[in-house]
Amino acid sequence: MTPQQSAEQLIRAELRLLRDQVKGVHGSMVATSDGFMVAEDIPDLEPTRIAAIIATTLGLARQATEATGRGRFRETLTRGSDGYLAVFAIGEKAVVAVLGGDDMNVGMLHYQIRDLNKRIAHHMEQAVRSRKFLAPEDL
Template structure:
């Protein structure tokens, strides 16, 4: 089973375990959608808001000395949105109906978030960039997202063309 299928299978398993879940989204910590099972709502927006919400919730918990964030709950008149850290690089968001027993949800969602996070973290291991061959154009776009720390030293030390600053 490929990673995308495994991530979706885990989201579906969570929804089966807690029928009050209307949908679930796995997002990267930068707010980009990884996987979604959220009928009728744009999962890209939920992913972006989840990252922002987790960041704010984590900052609150840190500021008041309550340790690492376990989840962030937003309750509305017609249900709740619960955001969980999922490993080092992901976020699990569950959209639930108002009658949801949050204690039961947490009991199911926290382990699911750990499993999802482990799957995502395993495929997100940064690749180490190799030195750029001399014939390569340094202004050409990168083929993949490369962490700046892995770029070769001195890459930008040559004079740049006008417009680069």
Template sequence: MTITPEAIALTGPGSGARINSPQTESADNDLDVHLRTLRRRVPHLIGSAVASSDGLLVADDLPDAIEATGIAALTAALLSVSLTFAAATHGADLHEVVLDSGVGHVVVYRAGPIACLALLTGADATLARVHLEARPVVRAIAATLAPAHHD
């Protein structure tokens, strides 16, 4: 799967900075552990990123060739549009979005009310395995970030 700098430039880069939250360093470490766990457990995973619902980068495990702040912005935008679409068509909440480009997948999960997780996979990834491994991690990420929402 190739995400080019040109594609990110067309949509606009992120802010260039990670969000600063009142979370402790242990929360940041927890997020990094969750992303590394996904890397180990999901075959053909290219990388992952946690973004705030407004598109700021919270954490990532992406290759250097992929601009993480741009992915965070795109992830939040995709989730926002998808939430609106789901509400308009089904009157229900949305949990995840899957894009299949033919050369890979982008899977975006809603991680509570303030964050989302994006996974980028190669074409050989099995979506059932991706979901099996990612859904518990999404719940853990939501729990990790929830205290900051209530402060």
């Protein structure tokens, strides 16, 4: 991370790249597991409200995964009448949410998300080390 680039800027650039790489992605965001927004690339929606809803989705999905003996939560995909909401864990303390239309290429999203999550986790870790972002307990 250069002095000119904050972790938020680097993560936002990663989210824009995801929108460019996966057909049908309308936007995405990264939030902490307790609902605080880290970075977003979601046009036309209130990101702080979405961050809180995503944290709730994460909490419920984690409980469902554990209660059914499926191990640690990794992802959930919800399909509505107008498209998709995909939620992916980034470790234990953060989450990425992806909003897509009916035409979203879900297979390509799954292909891209693993590397994206690793890069975002790295940016967040670097920010914590440089004390320019979240506190260590937030990761």
